[in-house]
Amino acid sequence: MLGFKIVPQNNQGLVETLGKYRHSVDSGLHMYVPLFQKIRKVSLAMEPLALPNYSIITKDNADVSASLTLNFHVTDAVKYQYENTDSVESMAQLVRGHLRDIIGRMDLNEALGSTAKINQELTLAIGDLTNTYGINVDRINIDELTPSKAIQAATDKQLTADREKVAAIAQAEGEARSIQLTVKAKNDALMATASAEATATRTRADAERYRIDTVQAGLSNADDKYFQNQSINAFSELAKSDANTIVIPNDAADQYGKLPVVGKLLKTGADK
Numbered sequence: 001m002l003g004f005k006i007v008p009q010n011n012q013g014l015v016e017t018l019g020k021y022r023h024s025v026d027s028g029l030h031m032y033v034p035l036f037q038k039i040r041k042v043s044l045a046m047e048p049l050a051l052p053n054y055s056i057i058t059k060d061n062a063d064v065s066a067s068l069t070l071n072f073h074v075t076d077a078v079k080y081q082y083e084n085t086d087s088v089e090s091m092a093q094l095v096r097g098h099l100r101d102i103i104g105r106m107d108l109n110e111a112l113g114s115t116a117k118i119n120q121e122l123t124l125a126i127g128d129l130t131n132t133y134g135i136n137v138d139r140i141n142i143d144e145l146t147p148s149k150a151i152q153a154a155t156d157k158q159l160t161a162d163r164e165k166v167a168a169i170a171q172a173e174g175e176a177r178s179i180q181l182t183v184k185a186k187n188d189a190l191m192a193t194a195s196a197e198a199t200a201t202r203t204r205a206d207a208e209r210y211r212i213d214t215v216q217a218g219l220s221n222a223d224d225k226y227f228q229n230q231s232i233n234a235f236s237e238l239a240k241s242d243a244n245t246i247v248i249p250n251d252a253a254d255q256y257g258k259l260p261v262v263g264k265l266l267k268t269g270a271d272k
Contacts, residue, residue, distance in 0.1 A: 006029050007025060011045075015039050017037050019038075024077060024078065025039065053065050054066045054096055058111055064147050068143055091133055
């Protein structure tokens with residue numbers, strides 16, 4: 001009595017006789033002796049594997065949870081099936097161990113910002129080690145690297161404090177800038193006022209100097225008739241006032257008497 005077994009494509013068949021491996025067969029239709037023989041199918045196709053929520057301690061004693069996925073395929077069906085009771089779990093433990101070592105040499109901030117670097121180092125660290133289990137890891141990717149809730153809460157507080165600090169600094173700098181501009185505007189206004197006043201004072205002084213220079217220039221060219229005319233004008237003003245006494249120098253009295261106006265003035269004074 002013979003049995004028939006179909007080994008699908010991209011699979012390999014392991015023929016066992018009385019529980020002992022005898023030989024391998026490729027995909028296709030194969031005969032075997034039931035009760036005495038058995039054909040095990042081992043897939044050679046690439047398979048995904050998820051390793052979620054793996055706790056790791058960083059260099060600065062921060063607890064992070066790592067979730068990663070990897071793709072692998074069987075390279076040696078005999079090793080995969082007979083040389084390890086669970087080759088996939090052994091491979092997963094190997095990956096987790098190297099991941100713990102890599103992240104354990106990093107600070108929290110470095111680890112959170114270096115997932116690509118961790119993926120690369122992990123791939124190099126595993127290398128051909130999984131060949132012991134008849135498996136080859138084709139791709140590794142860290143999907144998530146999350147700090148613990150306590151660290152997240154502390155980080156949120158720190159970020160909030162940093163944002164508040166930045167906002168306070170920005171507000172203080174804005175107020176200081178506003179004060180600086182206000183003071184500058186006031187100083188500019190004071191300087192402009194002082195400059196204007198100085199210019200006005202200088203203009204008035206120049207005008208006064210010009211007037212004095214003009215008067216002095218005119219006086220330097222004046223003769224006795226000019227001063228006599230000035231005296232007559234002065235006495236005329238005195239005549240209009242309520243004063244009844246006029247004092248003049250003796251040496252000039254006879255000269256003032258010669259002037260009709262002065263004479264009239266003196267006569268008027270005598271009548272009073």
